Amino acid sequence: MSTAQIFADHTTARVGGPAGQWIVARSEAQAIDVLQSHPLPDEAVRTAGQDSLLVLGGGSNLLVSDHGFPGTVLQLAFTGLTAEPVGDDAVDVSVAAGHDWDAVVAWTVERGLRGLETLSGIPGATGAVPVQNVGAYGADVSQTIVEVRVWDRSAGDILMLRDKDLEFGYRDSLLKRTTISGSPRYVVLSVTFRLTHQAGPPLSGPVRYAELAHALGLDHTAEESARRAPLPYVRHKVLELRGSKGMVLNAADHDTWSTGSFFTNPIIAASRLSELPERTPRFSAGYSGDGQALVKLSAAWLIDQAGCGKGFGLSDGPELGRGADGTGLAEGRAALSTKHTLAVTNRGNASTEDLLTVARAARDQVQQTFGITLHPEPVLIGCEL
Ligand SMILES: Cc1cc2nc3c(=O)[nH]c(=O)nc-3n(C[C@H](O)[C@H](O)[C@H](O)COP(=O)(O)OP(=O)(O)OC[C@H]3O[C@@H](n4cnc5c(N)ncnc54)[C@H](O)[C@@H]3O)c2cc1C
Structure with a gap:
């Protein structure tokens, strides 16, 4: 399908001008057809923002100019989800790129599968979650992703990228770093998450985030076993907290x-903290390549x-x-x-x-x-x- 479309109708910020051509791929085969006719241009073209292809999921992390985008928008709208047991206490859940992310989280929570519960209420499609390593309330998808199936526009072929190949960081991944001015090398077709389950009432993973722990009546400094809560309750509280901050989509709000x-939350060398007021909230963020302690600011x-x-x-x-x-x-x-x-x-x-x-x-x-x-x-x- 290809009709005149404007980004304001397809993005959560409801802004942005027209697209040259708009293709909604309802199947993976249809998406690959379009991708085959849009190989990766050379770096100079990409850096100049002149790639003629833009890949879109739910439009919740995208701001397009009021002049729009003259090329082809490929909106990935194919859905589907399969679950494969792994041993006695794990399940691999594979999800098609166009599947609504929050529907995936709800599906896993309903089935007592642990791992995605604190990522409730985040808009967008599943294919986008590995791109910026989507995260919230102390978790991110790098903790559960085992494999991502992509179309490599450079090789013109399907490729499997394992978690270690994806080089996840804070709101970052190989997928994001190889996207130049919105032009991706790798287009995610499906994502596989390894989730766990247990006998008895399904409990969440240990809650790390103080605000969420408080809302759940837990002490976030307690030992791991004392920081778990029933999965549906965690989802409910996350949605409540997010709603109070305007972080759950609501057309009327x-x-x-x-x-x-x-x-993004800035990450700086800990040595720079002396330049900031003492009361500045900071969180430890590991070490830089040259061994400097890093802190994340709010x-x-x-x-x-x-x-x-x-x-x-x-x-x-x-x-x-x-x-x-x-x-x-x-x-x-x-x-x-x-x-x-x-x-x-x-x-x-x-x-x-x-x-x-x-x-x-x-x-x-x-x-x-x-x-x-x-x-x-x-x-x-x-x-x-
Ligand atoms: C109210 C609200 C709350 C949010 N809360 C959070 C939060 O708590 N944590 C968080 O991390 N983010 C949050 N976000 C940001 C956003 O929802 C996520 O980044 C989400 O994963 C984006 O998905 P999307 O399908 O909408 O991506 P889009 O906006 O459609 O695309 C975003 C980027 O990813 C690329 N992309 C999309 N799909 C693919 C694909 N299949 N393959 C390759 N590249 C692709 C696009 O080309 C684009 O560059 C929030 C957004 C809103 C509006």
């Missing part, structure tokens, strides 16, 4: 018209403390974001969520440029106040921060 977190905290609180950009939001004429930074059409400072939201009739105006102001304010550079989490197509 403009705080959810976003790409989720707009910025982008939401930095934004808030830099004067860009909830509702920044609205005429009745924080003073700094009201704009010179008091109508808001983009005349109130875009703003930080009124529930969470990390989401840049469309208040109803925003453009991509409006969202970027608010995001730039928050980024610059953090740079000026703390000397920390924030980087965008969503993929930007035809536009930049």
